[in-house]
Amino acid sequence: MVVLETASNIIVPDMGDPWRRLREDDFSGVDLSTVSAALVSLIRQMMRRAPGERPDMDAVCAHYVVRRAREAMDRRKGAAAAGILDASPLASEPEGFLEELLSGFTDC
Secondary structure (H helix, E strand, C coil), rough: HHHHHHHHHHCCCHHHHHHHHCCCCCCCCCCCCCCHHHHHHHHHHHCCCHHHHHCCCCHHHHHHHHHHHHHHHHHHHHCCCCHHHHHHCCCCCCCCHHHHHHHCCCCC
């Protein structure tokens, strides 16, 4: 759900009809038009109603979107010469970083 919130810039509802729709695999109430098809696919897989149909952590980590994000973070970490905090999750991201991760995928 955190990935859905980040990718679509929404706060996932905690009850009511919007919540019920999401829990029934209905994403019609969420604008994902600016998010890559690969990331939307991963979000849908991770939020499937039936837990047995959701990917396990190894599958999520191996997914193209997550691998590419990890590679971007590793490149940034390798380029950080100013100090350890430059590669930290607490550091600020360069302009365009989230856009690259959230919409820069065309294929899986």
